[in-house]
Amino acid sequence: MTEAIRVVVTGAAGQIAYSLLYMIARGEVFGKDQPLILHLLDIPPMAGVLEGVVMELADCALPLLQEVIPTTDPKVAFKDVSAAFLVGAMPRKEGMERKDLLSANVKIFKVQGQALNEFAKKDVKVLVVGNPANTNALVCANYAPSIPKENFSAMTRLDQNRATSQIAAKLGVPIAAVSNIIIWGNHSSTQYPDAGQGKVFINDVWKSVTEVLNDTSFLQGPFIDIVQKRGAAVIASRKMSSAMSAAKSACDHMHDWWNGTAPGKFVSMGVFSDGSYGTPKDVVFSFPVEIKNKQWKIVQGLTIDGFSKSKLDITGNELREERDEALSVLESN
Structure with missing residues (x-):
């Protein structure tokens, strides 16, 4: 039998983890023949809730799940893990300034x-889900110098899934018929959902989304607004933030990172920028990537028009500001 891998989920007593843990333990991320040992980390006040989660995982009788280790100690949580889902973060509260939010999350x-850095495997894949995800990933990598920066990423897959769903609905096709929709930049209201490189499978052939849709005003207006504001819309309707869809997107992100992308298909990941497409370097910026052998590579050579360039500049500037604020917090700690 294949040797079990250790996977940690932080914020494990929370809403997102409640869906996420089940998907991971079923084999939807690492494979249907990959045994797992789950490490569940949360803060001490949530220890009781965490025990309930452990009971539920046991009651699911999941064949791949060899062991569950609930803990409030990061040393235990990150010991020998091959993959990390960093879901737990300080949420933005009413009246909280961005710098206050960054300061709280820098500590976490x-x-x-x-x-x-001290306890995980050196080839660990680290996915930051907790917001502000891009800058949280940058901070986390800063304190793990023995792990390659390429092994840290921030989740923009939820935004990509939202954007893909909107395009599929607009075109009246199944989700599987739409691919290569891109999220550029920050997982925030400045992100740029871009259907300009998108493909749609229609009449037995892959065609350009922009050519089939033929509606620039929609793609440069309502489409962007809907995706940028979708999280707020969910909260307004559900009275709680996105949980099921966030968990599914975290699984999608890690699944593709672990198993690779199909030829010609790319996905959106927040990764350390090398300056591609004129973006600022040394921020965690969402790019279209292709993945092979667990290594991502930014898709190069895409045509970026003036409208798109202006959107990349806006989200890049926000990420630069966040980085500088986070670094100032780091220096004062």
Whole structure:
């Protein structure tokens, strides 16, 4: 039998993890023949809830799940893990300034970065889900210098899934018939959902989304607004933030990172920028990537028009500001 891998989920007593843990333990991320040992990390006040989650996982009788280790200690949580889903983060509260949010999260991701650095496997794949995800990933990597920066990423797959769903609905085709929709930049209201490189399978052939749709005003207006504001719309309707869809997107992200992307298909991931497409370097920026052998590579050579360039500049500037604010917090700690 294949040797079990250890996977940690932080914020494991929370809403997103409640869906995420089941999907992971069923084999939807790492494979239907890959045994797992799940490490569940949360803060001490959530320890009781965590025990209930452990009971539910046991009651699911999942064949791949060899062991579940609930803990409030990062040293235990990150010991020998091959993959990490960093879901837990300080949520933005009413009246909270962005700098206050960054400051609170710097403390969380500093501790987790240090624990990853000391206890995790050096080829660990780290996915940051907790917001502000891009800058949290940057901070976490900063405190784990023994792990390659390429092994840290931020989740923009939820935005990509939202955008893909909107395009499929607009064209009246199944989700599987739409591919290569891109999210550029930050997982925030400045992100740029881009259907300009998208493909749609229609009449037994893959065609350009923009040519088939033939509606520039929609793609440069309502489409972007809907995707950028979708999280807020879910909260307004559900009175809680996205959980099921966020969990599914985290699984999609890690699945593709672990197993690779199909030829000609690319996915959106927040990764350390090398300056591609004129973006700022040394921020975690969402790009279209292709993945092979667990290594991502930014898709090069895409045509970026003036409208798209202006959107990349806006989200890039926000990420640069976030990075500088986070670094100032780091220096004062």
